[in-house]
Amino acid sequence: MALVDLVMPKLGESIMEATVLKWHKKPGDTVQMDETVLEIATDKVDSEVPSTAAGVIEEILFNVNDVVPIGTTIAKIRTGAAEAPASQPVVSAPVKEPVAQPIQEAVVVETSQPTLQTQNYKPQTSNGNTNRFYSPLVLNIAASEGVSMTELENIPGTGNE
Numbered sequence: 001m002a003l004v005d006l007v008m009p010k011l012g013e014s015i016m017e018a019t020v021l022k023w024h025k026k027p028g029d030t031v032q033m034d035e036t037v038l039e040i041a042t043d044k045v046d047s048e049v050p051s052t053a054a055g056v057i058e059e060i061l062f063n064v065n066d067v068v069p070i071g072t073t074i075a076k077i078r079t080g081a082a083e084a085p086a087s088q089p090v091v092s093a094p095v096k097e098p099v100a101q102p103i104q105e106a107v108v109v110e111t112s113q114p115t116l117q118t119q120n121y122k123p124q125t126s127n128g129n130t131n132r133f134y135s136p137l138v139l140n141i142a143a144s145e146g147v148s149m150t151e152l153e154n155i156p157g158t159g160n161e
Helices: 136-145 149-153
Strands: 002-007 017-023 036-041 046-050 055-060 067-069 073-079
Touching: 036 073, 136 149
Parallel strands: none
Antiparallel strands: 002 073, 017 036, 017 067, 036 046, 055 073
């Protein structure tokens, strides 16, 4: 069995410390990997701290409302197989031998890369009958959608007059 340190995680670039709000586990409690162990608060965010290992909480090093620097060990988790009580014999499950499975042939799928077709769009110019300005983006969209300048000029504007 090994002891794993649960460290106050880095929560942001400018955050240097966090306050312990609530412990969800106490010494002696079993904890699973990524299970919430405690809640913390910073000046920017409240967060939950998950367990970094599966095991038993061995020791809690800070109390509620303590301010803890980032990177400091806040608890210790004992990992590894739990010891069986001396009165109960350890019984192992029967070992099953692996059964060989036939190997299937690999299927090779060839995919072709779609070719990128580029078109050179020429911005359409107005015939001078209107006093409208069309941005290059509008002209390119109109050209790609097949909208002629005549059709574009017949679209009523919705902006400032």
